[in-house]
Amino acid sequence: MDDSGYLMGGAAFLLMIPLVIIAMMMLGLDEHMASCTAEAAASSSVKRAAEDLKDNIPIITREVLNESAYRVINGDECPDIRENIQERLDRICSGYLNLNASCTVNSVESSPDDPFQVEVNATIRINEGNTGHLENVSERVSVEGLPDPLPFRVLGKLQHNSTTVDYGDKLSNHLNSCGVRGDLYINATGPFIIKRCPYEPYDCHGHDGVLINCLLNGYYHESHDGACYLCRLQGRASCPHPGLETFIIPGVCASSGPVSADHVLFTEPYEGDPVNCSGFILYLDGGHKLKYGLIP
Numbered sequence: 428m429d430d431s432g433y434l435m436g437g438a439a440f441l442l443m444i445p446l447v448i449i450a451m452m453m454l455g456l457d458e459h460m461a462s463c464t465a466e467a468a469a470s471s472s473v474k475r476a477a478e479d480l481k482d483n484i485p486i487i488t489r490e491v492l493n494e495s496a497y498r499v500i501n502g503d504e505c506p507d508i509r510e511n512i513q514e515r516l517d518r519i520c521s522g523y524l525n526l527n528a529s530c531t532v533n534s535v536e537s538s539p540d541d542p543f544q545v546e547v548n549a550t551i552r553i554n555e556g557n558t559g560h561l562e563n564v565s566e567r568v569s570v571e572g573l574p575d576p577l578p579f580r581v582l583g584k585l586q587h588n589s590t591t592v593d594y595g596d597k598l599s600n601h602l603n604s605c606g607v608r609g610d611l612y613i614n615a616t617g618p619f620i621i622k623r624c625p626y627e628p629y630d631c632h633g634h635d636g637v638l639i640n641c642l643l644n645g646y647y648h649e650s651h652d653g654a655c656y657l658c659r660l661q662g663r664a665s666c667p668h669p670g671l672e673t674f675i676i677p678g679v680c681a682s683s684g685p686v687s688a689d690h691v692l693f694t695e696p697y698e699g700d701p702v703n704c705s706g707f708i709l710y711l712d713g714g715h716k717l718k719y720g721l722i723p
Contacts, residue, residue: 473553473560476523480516480530480551484566487515488535488547492573495660499576502584505660509535512547527554537655537668543623543647544569545656570621570656575647575673577654578617580662581693590645592617598675598692602685607696611684611710617675618645621656633720639705647673653690664693676707684710 491511499505513532520528531550538544544567553560578585578592582601586593594615602609624646632638653670654663672688685692686699687709699710702721716722 470558472526473555473558476526476528476553477551477560477562480519480528481564481566483516483519484512484530484547484549484564485568487512488545488566488568489573491515492545492568492570492656492660496574496576499660500574500579500587502579505576505580508657508660516549523553525555528552535657537657538567540669541567542649542653542655542669542671543571543621571623573621573656574619575621575659577659577662577664577689577693580659581664587619590619592619594675602692602696605696607685607698608681611677611679611681612675612692614678615675617689618647618673620645621671622646624648629718630720633722638719638721639707642674642676642704642707642709645673647671650688650690653688664690674709677710680708686710686712686715688715 491508495505495508495511509532512535516530516532520530529552531552533548533550535545535547538546547566547568549564549566551560551562551564575592578594578598582594582597585597586595594612594617596613598615599609599611599613602612622645624641626632626637626641626646629648632641648671650670650672652665653672654666655668655670658666658668658670670690672690674687675689675692677684677687680701680703683698683700685696688711691697697712699712699715702709702711702716711719711721713722
């Protein structure tokens with residue numbers, strides 16, 4: 428081969444070098460793009476799973492509260508609320524394909540500023556490959572529309588329909604055992620479903636038509652002396668948390684009688700004066716009269 432042949436071969440070789448480099452760069456770029464695509468897909472899957480878990484916490488909590496209330500109403504013990512929520516979230520986590528997911532329920536407690544809500548605190552952990560997600564969440568769940576388990580925990584099985592509890596002689600016997608007049612509460616009635624009273628401030632109950640509408644609808648009110656929903660499930664009529672109270676309507680009118688607030692009747696009943704509301708009788712002490720604007 429003459430010199431020109433060597434020159435041509437060398438030139439061709441030199442021309443191939445950048446082509447090889449470019450090919451290697453393109454291969455590396457393809458690998459990088461594939462890696463980025465996989466990471467983006469993993470990130471998207473992790474985010475969707477995290478949002479799904481957050482959405483399911485209040486749904487599952489409300490289901491567990493409702494089922495637990497009806498177990499109590501039917502005479503069974505109240506199950507562990509947190510454990511029941513945890514078991515159902517675990518089942519959801521196990522259904523995520525290619526994800527290592529967990530949602531740990533740290534606490535289920537009464538809301539510190541609204542007794543009509545329960546607060547669930549949980550930690551969500553999700554991993555897929557090198558992509559991870561860690562988040563502490565706090566979800567609030569309304570108890571409005573759920574049945575009130577307290578009368579059934581205190582008095583046992585009672586007759587009820589979808590809105591009203593009929594106490595028969597159960598409350599009367601309970602009050603007699605406490606040393607107060609139980610005969611006034613024979614065939615007393617009270618609400619079955621938790622409903623927030625829309626009439627605020629509460630002292631407006633003294634206005635025409637408000638108290639009777641409250642009684643007919645079976646509304647509940649915030650009360651420092653009443654029990655929160657979780658404590659009601661445990662049969663406690665009073666607790667240290669922000670609580671609820673409603674009225675139980677007696678069947679007999681007298682010059683005085685046990686105060687008609689549910690937490691009073693279910694703990695340590697004491698006497699109040701009769702208040703006539705369009706034919707309904709309530710017995711109220713000075714504190715409740717003041718709270719609801721019923722002092723003349």
